[in-house]
Amino acid sequence: MRYTEHFDELCEALEGAGAFLVVEDSIGRVNVMTIGWAQLGPVWGEPVLTVLVRPSRHTFALLAKASHFSVCVPRRGELKQELAFCGSKSGRDYDKARACGLKLKDGAAKGIKYIEGCGLVYQCELYGSTRLAEGDPAPAALSGFYPGAKDLHALFFGKVIKADRSV
Numbered sequence: 001m002r003y004t005e006h007f008d009e010l011c012e013a014l015e016g017a018g019a020f021l022v023v024e025d026s027i028g029r030v031n032v033m034t035i036g037w038a039q040l041g042p043v044w045g046e047p048v049l050t051v052l053v054r055p056s057r058h059t060f061a062l063l064a065k066a067s068h069f070s071v072c073v074p075r076r077g078e079l080k081q082e083l084a085f086c087g088s089k090s091g092r093d094y095d096k097a098r099a100c101g102l103k104l105k106d107g108a109a110k111g112i113k114y115i116e117g118c119g120l121v122y123q124c125e126l127y128g129s130t131r132l133a134e135g136d137p138a139p140a141a142l143s144g145f146y147p148g149a150k151d152l153h154a155l156f157f158g159k160v161i162k163a164d165r166s167v
């Protein structure tokens with residue numbers, strides 16, 4: 001499917017209970033984190049899904065070394081408890097996929113895992129990253145989201161190599 005298809009569904013999930021960001025480390029361990037912020041569209045002539053991750057997350061350290069990630073969007077109203085768990089517990093303390101009974105499947109390239117049973121899956125190759133600095137967000141965003149100007153998000157750009165429905 002074209003990567004922009006079902007964009008509304010992606011946004012609805014992000015604005016609701018969230019979606020899963022799945023990252024595999026160099027020895028095959030997989031961490032799952034809930035995200036509510038992402039952007040989808042063309043960048044550098046490529047289809048890009050950008051995720052925003054705070055440096056305090058375990059996922060940040062994993063992404064800094066990763067080659068790929070996936071974003072897995074549950075069907076409307078599904079996997080809410082799992083989203084809440086993966087959005088409140090850290091992969092430093094839990095194997096969250098195992099704890100939630102999420103089944104991981106191999107993606108289209110080495111280094112990609114995705115969650116079986118999600119309605120929408122974006123498989124991405126890491127295509128660059130950047131980190132917000134204190135002067136970047138508008139003052140209202142800075143004071144609202146970053147008390148003490150700390151833990152500003154990093155943006156990880158993922159080139160969408162496969163976007164699938166119902167996998």
Ligand SMILES: Cc1cc2nc3c(=O)[nH]c(=O)nc-3n(C[C@H](O)[C@H](O)[C@H](O)COP(=O)(O)O)c2cc1C
Nearest residue numbers: 018035036037053054057058059087088089090091
């Ligand atoms: C609905 C929801 C959306 C979230 N969105 C984000 C996000 O976009 N970026 C982020 O850095 N943290 C986000 N979080 C917080 C992380 O999911 C949470 O801190 C998680 O425990 C981090 O896991 P990790 O330490 O295994 O990476 C969100 C949490 C929830 C519940």
